[in-house]
Amino acid sequence: MKITSRFTVAVHTLLAIYVLGKEYKMTSDFIASSVNVNPVVIRRTLSSLKAAGIIDVKAGSGGAKPLKDAGDITLYDIYAAVDCVDGNLFNFHENPNPKCPVGKNIHAALDSHLADAQAALEKELKGVTLADLIERLNILM
């Protein structure tokens, strides 16, 4: 079980917009050919990023544009924007038997630890900005 590629697609999309946006018009078709997915997938990604206030996209004229400074966008912001994880990362089996001492209390015993693990992952994502990635890209390019 893996976290949707929507996330890495969104990161890729933003990198493209921030790095190549001055030189090219960033249409969904253009971005789609860099990411190598269907343009509609990019349009959906752009919608999410727009709803999160990260970029601006105008219907008709086209071309996505940055709204925030790259240093102010973390991987977590992107992860949250495309909603790869709806609430809890870990799936719990529904309806453990309340007549069993284990079934009755397993949520109380386990939930906080799972939340901690998820928080640790998300904290790590909060520590990386789009600017960090762009810097690294510029070295590599």
Added chain:
Amino acid sequence: MKITSRFTVAVHTLLAIYVLGKEYKMTSDFIASSVNVNPVVIRRTLSSLKAAGIIDVKAGSGGAKPLKDAGDITLYDIYAAVDCVDGNLFNFHENPNPKCPVGKNIHAALDSHLADAQAALEKELKGVTLADLIERLNILM
């Protein structure tokens, strides 16, 4: 996108075995009624836990038994035993365009950060043992 309930089912299963195992014969049917899933699901879980050397199960006679000390079993061990995540937690879009400067380098720029995030989650899981959960259960029960 969530991590399979196989994981929490396995934790529940082990808790049942370690907490109730002295009092009851822990058959797949018994455990299934505590977890509230189909017995076959539990048998599969037991198989994984057995393969990981955590418990012993004998075909025919039945009844799962602990092989390791609860303090030596971490949530990570269970998570790994039932293989909820096959390798990388994050899905990457395949085939980014190598002709695009972003597409060509995005893996190099992003992979390590994703690995770090996954490692942070797993480290957290390594910090909790079955004994911790049992202790908490005993207080609640």
Added chain:
DNA sequence: ATAGTTGTAATCATTCCGATTACAACTATA
């Protein structure tokens, strides 16, 4: 022998994903 189990294969329905088609709505510009 028998009853009770485990191990495992095979199906099935459901859910989620990304791909794709289609088309209405919108905007810049000629």
Added chain:
DNA sequence: TATAGTTGTAATCGGAATGATTACAACTAT
């Protein structure tokens, strides 16, 4: 204002993963 190029979005499709369930062979204790 007509047109070309875009975005927004609904609808559908096939594929993959999941858990539920049925079925039955293999095994073990009594």
